[in-house]
Amino acid sequence: MTVRVGVIGVGVMGADHVRTLHTVVSGATVTAVTDFDASRAAAIAEEVGARTVATAAELIAAPDVDAVIIASHDSAHAEQVGLCLDHRKPVLCEKPLAPTVDECRDLVAKEDALALAKPLVSVGFMRRFHHPYVALADEVRSGSIGTPLLVRSSHRNVAAYPGGDSASTVTNSAIHEIDITSWLLGVPIVEVSWHAPRSTSHDTSRQDPQVLLLRTADGALTLVDVFVNARYGYDVRCEVVGETGAVSLAPSHALTVDSSLRSAATYPEDWRPLFADAYRRQLQAWVESLAADTPTPLATARDGLRATEVAAALIDSMNNAGAVTPVRNS
Numbered sequence: 001m002t003v004r005v006g007v008i009g010v011g012v013m014g015a016d017h018v019r020t021l022h023t024v025v026s027g028a029t030v031t032a033v034t035d036f037d038a039s040r041a042a043a044i045a046e047e048v049g050a051r052t053v054a055t056a057a058e059l060i061a062a063p064d065v066d067a068v069i070i071a072s073h074d075s076a077h078a079e080q081v082g083l084c085l086d087h088r089k090p091v092l093c094e095k096p097l098a099p100t101v102d103e104c105r106d107l108v109a110k111e112d113a114l115a116l117a118k119p120l121v122s123v124g125f126m127r128r129f130h131h132p133y134v135a136l137a138d139e140v141r142s143g144s145i146g147t148p149l150l151v152r153s154s155h156r157n158v159a160a161y162p163g164g165d166s167a168s169t170v171t172n173s174a175i176h177e178i179d180i181t182s183w184l185l186g187v188p189i190v191e192v193s194w195h196a197p198r199s200t201s202h203d204t205s206r207q208d209p210q211v212l213l214l215r216t217a218d219g220a221l222t223l224v225d226v227f228v229n230a231r232y233g234y235d236v237r238c239e240v241v242g243e244t245g246a247v248s249l250a251p252s253h254a255l256t257v258d259s260s261l262r263s264a265a266t267y268p269e270d271w272r273p274l275f276a277d278a279y280r281r282q283l284q285a286w287v288e289s290l291a292a293d294t295p296t297p298l299a300t301a302r303d304g305l306r307a308t309e310v311a312a313a314l315i316d317s318m319n320n321a322g323a324v325t326p327v328r329n330s
């Protein structure tokens with residue numbers, strides 16, 4: 001069976017998904033795309049032999065679309081995922097499931113109300129498919145470093161995407177660190193606090209960088225620095241420190257150039273090269289689960305809700321001078 005996929009939003013990430021599906025994922029074909037920028041939709045549709053449709057609603061209802069990918073603006077996710085549920089269509093929604101807890105809760109309730117044997121909603125927390133994170137998690141779970149006590153993570157972008165603010169740094173970027181922390185440790189985050197160092201002069205629309213403290217239910221503490229205008233390159237770091245050892249991700253640089261008595265590391269400009277294989281593996285796993293009619297192996301709507309609950313607590317802390325704030329879990 002070939003899964004016919006429609007893609008909503010073909011900006012940086014959506015276009016990447018279309019190309020990955022078209023070139024390296026087996027068992028799927030992109031049949032329809034839509035974007036508020038019609039020329040962008042037309043260009044990628046022509047590249048892969050898909051058709052364009054005018055609206056997300058039309059794409060979701062289309063008879064030649066078996067499953068939907070949502071890579072639109074975060075603020076559009078809730079409505080579009082809701083429409084997929086109305087049409088009983090499987091959907092892979094880019095993170096966050098939605099920026100607010102109320103929207104996420106409504107989606108989880110809507111999916112639960114359908115009482116389906118398998119969830120329809122998957123969320124694109126693709127780091128769960130990134131081989132180095134999988135190896136890190138395996139090492140932690142093997143017990144080789146003893147009980148995890150502390151995690152140190154960094155999330156650095158070259159430049160923030162336009163139009164965001166301090167809260168969207170949390171809901172759009174740091175949300176990856178939130179999801180991966182509880183996935184790595186296998187324990188939910190129950191308490192957080194948000195901290196602001198001196199802010200970069202390169203972005204006056206938000207506090208940048210931000211420092212986040214995330215405490216899991218078993219007392220382990222994660223310290224995240226998220227710096228979305230770091231300029232020097234796309235860089236993701238993670239170290240888990242346990243009672244008897246520590247384990248870290250290998251550096252993000254793709255290349256080391258040794259020349260003229262110097263050794264220089266080259267960073268990617270954004271997340272796509274670093275996580276290309278994770279995106280491919282995530283899409284392949286999603287398509288295979290659809291073809292085999294088995295439950296999604298991706299993050300679920302509930303995982304999306306949990307991450308947004310932690311993000312909401314961080315934003316509350318941000319608005320309350322960094323107060324230690326409990327996460328209100330549903």
Ligand code: ISE
Nearest residue numbers: 157161172173174176228271
């Ligand atoms: C983007 O949407 C991503 O998912 C990237 O992984 C993240 O680094 C970036 O900050 C987000 O805007």
